[in-house]
Amino acid sequence: MTETGKGRDWSGDRLDLDAYLARIGYEGERAPTLEVLRGLQRGHVTTIPFENVNAVLGKPVALDIETVQDRLVRGGRGGYCYEHVVLFAGVLERLGFEFTALIGRVTLGNDKILPATHALIAVRPADDDRLWLCDVGFGSGPLAPIEIADGVEVDLDGWRFRMVREEGPLGVDQWWLYQYGRDGWTHRHTFTLTPQYHFDYVVGSHFVSTHSRSPFTTRLFTQKFSATHHHHLDAATWTTFRPDGSATERKIEPAELGRVLADEFEIAVEGEELAHLEQGLASA
Numbered sequence: 001m002t003e004t005g006k007g008r009d010w011s012g013d014r015l016d017l018d019a020y021l022a023r024i025g026y027e028g029e030r031a032p033t034l035e036v037l038r039g040l041q042r043g044h045v046t047t048i049p050f051e052n053v054n055a056v057l058g059k060p061v062a063l064d065i066e067t068v069q070d071r072l073v074r075g076g077r078g079g080y081c082y083e084h085v086v087l088f089a090g091v092l093e094r095l096g097f098e099f100t101a102l103i104g105r106v107t108l109g110n111d112k113i114l115p116a117t118h119a120l121i122a123v124r125p126a127d128d129d130r131l132w133l134c135d136v137g138f139g140s141g142p143l144a145p146i147e148i149a150d151g152v153e154v155d156l157d158g159w160r161f162r163m164v165r166e167e168g169p170l171g172v173d174q175w176w177l178y179q180y181g182r183d184g185w186t187h188r189h190t191f192t193l194t195p196q197y198h199f200d201y202v203v204g205s206h207f208v209s210t211h212s213r214s215p216f217t218t219r220l221f222t223q224k225f226s227a228t229h230h231h232h233l234d235a236a237t238w239t240t241f242r243p244d245g246s247a248t249e250r251k252i253e254p255a256e257l258g259r260v261l262a263d264e265f266e267i268a269v270e271g272e273e274l275a276h277l278e279q280g281l282a283s284a
Contacts, residue, residue: 010086010101010198011065012093016073020091023047023073032096034125034132038144041134044088049078049265050139050223052216055209057276063202065090076268080216081137082205085119086198088136092123099123099134103204104191107176109183117204118189119196122148133163135177138188139223140230140241148175148193157227158243168192182245219284220277224265231264235284238264254278 021027024043029036054061061083062068068087071077079087085101092099104118121134123145132145143156150165160180164187168174172194176187208214215221224231230241238260239249252260258274261267269277 010089010093012090012095014065015087015090015094016069017091017094019073020069020087030095032092032098032126034128034145036095037097037123037125037132037134040088040091041136041145042143044084044136045141045143046226048072048084048087049267050080050084050137050221050225051078051265051267052080052209052221053077053267053269053273053277055080055214055216056218056220056280057273058217061205061209063198063205076266078222078265078267079137080205080208081117081119082201082208084137085121086201088134089121092121097123097125100193101196101198101201102191102193103196103200104189106189107187109186109188115207117208118191119201119204120189120191122193133175133177135189139225140179140232141225143227146177159227160243180245181241182247220280222261222265222267233260233265236281252281254281257281 024047026039026043028039063082063086068083072079072083072087089101100122102120102122103116104120105114105116106118119137123132123134131148133148134145135142141159142161143159146152146154146161146163148163152163154161162178162185164176164178166174172192174190174192176190178185178187208216210217219235222233232239236251237249238252239247241247257278261269
């Protein structure tokens with residue numbers, strides 16, 4: 001199950017582990033255990049934001065570990081799922097975890113079949129026989145890994161999730177992750193345990209960041225998640241969700257964008273890049 005060897009290298013040896021751990025505020029043990037995995041995921045999802053700035057600006061979204069950590073670890077920026085998972089996979093590999101990279105289909109309650117463009121990781125810690133889903137690149141948690149087992153339901157600081165298994169085509173297990181919110185239980189994505197490799201993510205990321213039908217190329221989309229709230233910016237609409245299902249929403253003006261990105265989403269965008277985003281917001 002571990003992603004090592006030709007075609008499966010996640011470049012953990014080229015990761016600046018100290019810089020990553022400092023970025024997410026993790027100071028615990030460095031071992032491939034379930035407790036460490038929980039600490040890493042909580043630190044990652046509450047520290048590194050979700051954003052698609054490069055895609056909106058028409059800039060390449062490279063997935064080599066050096067570029068990803070320059071952006072997400074050192075550069076005061078975030079990324080979308082492929083960037084998050086490439087970084088997290090490098091960390092897991094460096095620490096000796098057994099894991100498999102996966103791909104899923106985002107549904108958000110939609111019954112239509114949508115492209116498989118969401119990156120995920122299944123992890124089996126050294127001290128635990130169970131398989132755990134690490135969904136670090138969705139932008140809205142969860143705060144901890146969730147066991148991949150039918151009917152598992154967890155409450156993580158008030159954020160509730162449920163794992164459901166269904167038999168898919170040709171008898172292949174299809175897993176659904178549900179999240180509880182203001183509309184009750186809603187499935188947010190589905191996935192199988194078919195292994196994916198770095199080059200699979202490169203192909204998927206190219207579509208997400210360049211295709212005219214990808215929503216990530218047409219409008220700004222950012223998220224910042226914590227135990228108490230989930231900030232969500234879709235173009236000019238800023239929504240804050242809370243674990244109890246309540247939410248507040250308002251429109252932001254183009255002149256506010258730089259401050260909101262910096263103060264609320266912890267995303268550093270300035271100069272010409274910010275001006276381009278402001279212009280897009282004004283014309284939306």
